[in-house]
Amino acid sequence: MLALALTAELNGVTDLRPNDSAENAFYYTFKVQCTSCREIHPNFVTMSRFETHELSGSRGEANFVWRCKNCKREHSATIKAAPASYPQTEPPKTQNILEFDCRGLEFTEFRADGEWLATGVESGTKFSGIDLVEDEWFDYDEKAGEEVSITGVKWEVRRA
Template sequence: MVRLLLSIKAELENVTDLQPGSDSFEYFFKIQCSSCHEVHSKLVSLNRKTILDMPTTKSTKTNFLWRWWEPLLILDCRGLEFIDFDPTGTWRCNGIDSGTEFEVDIGEEEWTDYDEKAKLPVSVMRIKGKWSKA
């Protein structure tokens, strides 16, 4: 079993504390088979609330056993490798000066808005994921 750490980086303008929008956030990944190295043609998604039956293993249920970790999360995986991360979905962040909470919809790789309290533009751009062994 391999433990992989997903780290993210993004350009944040006048916001801080970028994080998934809810406990049921759908993470999207590109994966490949550890044995034949075939890359799956579509993105796969996981969320920490989904439990799947695993009849070919000693344990009967799994949710990929992830844990929140700095900087983002760690996944335990068997028989596959996570090779890319797609940040699509609803995230949250806070205005750096005002504390205003923003709901960030990352669909086009960037989000912009205006913080009325601080009278400043805010943005989240160029979110990138990087995998490493945990």
């Protein structure tokens, strides 16, 4: 089992999470490495928890199926559950937000493509369309009358 862990400084917002629903699937973007031959796929790959692909030999399905071009082995990964939201903590704490059951592969790097959501701490304002590609985000909470931000974003793929 692998997990995607997040550490970030949330100012004025809490419950940071990907906008990931059946109507609006979030595509998680990773660099992938074969655990058999250690070959790293040259491109980033994406997967959604709402899409499944058949494993060859009718062994079931997975959210991501990949055949390594170097050793020709087929590998897979399945997202175990909906992503957890990341709460505001002082100081920021590392928390797993997504878990994967990986067979024959490891995710080595995460890229925060896609839309993220958060909630205003004081006001309850719903923030959508948050872009974390640059590892930071700034906005203004009209109800609270103050700037809100997400900074110091660090992603880590680690053993769950």
